[in-house]
Amino acid sequence: MKAIFNSAKTMWHIFLHTFHKRETIQYPEERPELPPRWRGRIILSRDPDGEERCVACYLCSVACPVDCIALQATEDSSGRRYPDFFRINFSRCIFCGFCEEACPTYAIQLIPDFEMGELDRNNLVYEKEHLLISGPGKYPGYNFYHVAGLAIGGKDKGQAEGEDPPVDLHDLMP
Amino acid sequence: MSELLAPLVNVVIVLGIMLTVAAFLIWYERRLLGLWQDRYGPNRVGPFGLLQVVADMIKIFFKEDWIPPFADRFVFVLAPMAIMIAVLMSFAVVPLSPDIVVVDSNIGLLFILAMSSMTVYASVLGGWASNNKYALLGGLRSAAQMVSYEVFMGISLMGVVALTGSFRLIDIVEAQSDLWNCVPQFFGLLIFFVAGVAETKRVPFDMPEAEAELVAGYHTEYSGMKFGMFFVGEYLGVTLISALTVTLYFGGWKGPLLPPIVWFFIKTFVVIAVFILLRASLPRPRFDQLMAYGWKVLLPLALLNLLVTGAVVLR
Numbered sequence: 001m002k003a004i005f006n007s008a009k010t011m012w013h014i015f016l017h018t019f020h021k022r023e024t025i026q027y028p029e030e031r032p033e034l035p036p037r038w039r040g041r042i043i044l045s046r047d048p049d050g051e052e053r054c055v056a057c058y059l060c061s062v063a064c065p066v067d068c069i070a071l072q073a074t075e076d077s078s079g080r081r082y083p084d085f086f087r088i089n090f091s092r093c094i095f096c097g098f099c100e101e102a103c104p105t106y107a108i109q110l111i112p113d114f115e116m117g118e119l120d121r122n123n124l125v126y127e128k129e130h131l132l133i134s135g136p137g138k139y140p141g142y143n144f145y146h147v148a149g150l151a152i153g154g155k156d157k158g159q160a161e162g163e164d165p166p167v168d169l170h171d172l173m174p
Numbered sequence: 175m176s177e178l179l180a181p182l183v184n185v186v187i188v189l190g191i192m193l194t195v196a197a198f199l200i201w202y203e204r205r206l207l208g209l210w211q212d213r214y215g216p217n218r219v220g221p222f223g224l225l226q227v228v229a230d231m232i233k234i235f236f237k238e239d240w241i242p243p244f245a246d247r248f249v250f251v252l253a254p255m256a257i258m259i260a261v262l263m264s265f266a267v268v269p270l271s272p273d274i275v276v277v278d279s280n281i282g283l284l285f286i287l288a289m290s291s292m293t294v295y296a297s298v299l300g301g302w303a304s305n306n307k308y309a310l311l312g313g314l315r316s317a318a319q320m321v322s323y324e325v326f327m328g329i330s331l332m333g334v335v336a337l338t339g340s341f342r343l344i345d346i347v348e349a350q351s352d353l354w355n356c357v358p359q360f361f362g363l364l365i366f367f368v369a370g371v372a373e374t375k376r377v378p379f380d381m382p383e384a385e386a387e388l389v390a391g392y393h394t395e396y397s398g399m400k401f402g403m404f405f406v407g408e409y410l411g412v413t414l415i416s417a418l419t420v421t422l423y424f425g426g427w428k429g430p431l432l433p434p435i436v437w438f439f440i441k442t443f444v445v446i447a448v449f450i451l452l453r454a455s456l457p458r459p460r461f462d463q464l465m466a467y468g469w470k471v472l473l474p475l476a477l478l479n480l481l482v483t484g485a486v487v488l489r
Binding site (some may be wrong): 018 | 209213
């Protein structure tokens with residue numbers, strides 16, 4: 001008896017769903033609202049000066065659980081490191097975001113874009129020119145070389161933001 | 175000439191309408207389930223997704239029609255035909271309106287009971303011929319379920335027959351001009367409906383094809399249009415039980431203003447919606463619970479209903 005009553009109650013509650021709002025988002029016409037930290041397509045950002053942020057440290061490549069990132073480090077005349085090529089195979093990428101977490105310079109970032117469908121698998125391999133964007137992405141104003149202690153052409157030791165001039169150990173005699 | 179042609183026209187009308195309705199039910203069920211699960215269901219192909227059925231038909235016709243090498247070929251092919259034939263035969267005596275009825279038989283109700291029992295052959299033969307343990311289990315279950323629910327399905331209908339004094343479905347509808355049978359035969363209606371759900375192997379009584387435990391039950395090995403026949407057969411069964419419920423308990427084609435056939439279909443689709451609501455809300459019981467519920471609750475209730483109805487009629 002109780003079971004029958006409970007069943008009827010369940011049916012009534014389900015029936016009331018007739019008047020509920022539907023959860024479905026009618027995708028191509030109606031866009032889902034993605035939060036800014038949504039992990040989608042991977043990009044490479046530039047610092048405020050318009051230079052590549054990536055210093056080709058390979059940390060993203062190491063962190064990647066599916067080994068979809070390949071790159072080759074090189075150095076310009078001023079001693080600044082950058083990737084010679086940077087290749088992400090999006091047919092393997094699982095959008096876990098570990099590369100973004102591993103990146104010491106905020107260069108590699110995941111953005112809220114998921115519309116990357118292709119008919120040919122080879123088109124899913126993105127080279128550096130496909131990955132690089134013109135702006136700083138999620139971290140405006142951050143410039144790795146301006147805060148790092150590394151000496152490169154045009155910036156010597158001790159000239160970074162908030163950095164003291166280097167101490168000469170030899171004149172620290174008591 | 176016309177008296178020869180009229181039944182033929184009726185046959186074509188009933189066949190056409192019922193097959194269209196059965197196909198349309200796929201869309202109807204998916205949309206209603208969507209509605210009750212706060213989503214849309216198919217709404218892309220054609221207006222309101224109505225042409226989804228056409229797309230599905232095209233797809234299912236082009237699928238490979240595979241017969242497993244270990245199956246009993248003859249019976250395997252026979253089974254899906256059995257369900258279609260049995261259900262479509264029952265529609266012969268269902269009056270869609272005072273004029274549209276193929277055979278105005280004076281044992282119409284008995285004929286329907288006989289034919290709807292025949293549908294069990296489809297699942298039993300299908301389960302047996304597939305030579306597959308899941309299919310066999312599904313066939314066994316459907317046999318047990320049909321045998322037990324058939325009993326009080328018949329008994330629950332006897333209340334209506336006792337009130338009307340006729341097995342002819344047109345007489346039964348005419349007898350409801352003043353008061354629909356759903357009022358005096360309320361318990362009969364409930365029991366008949368539960369038995370009907372079990373008879374059509376619909377959720378929550380879909381033990382024969384319980385996909386959580388038996389893969390797909392008796393039609394595990396079926397593919398292509400043979401599977402489609404089982405599917406259409408199931409929907410035809412739902413339509414049949416709904417049409418019967420309307421005819422026996424809700425005054426058939428009777429209703430104000432609109433033409434009779436429109437009333438008939440409005441009522442039928444409301445009853446079908448209840449079928450789908452059941453599917454949307456209730457979980458599947460255990461098989462022994464199903465059996466216990468049938469024999470220990472519904473059978474005594476049906477007998478009691480018949481007893482009281484008989485007492486009132488004979489008073």
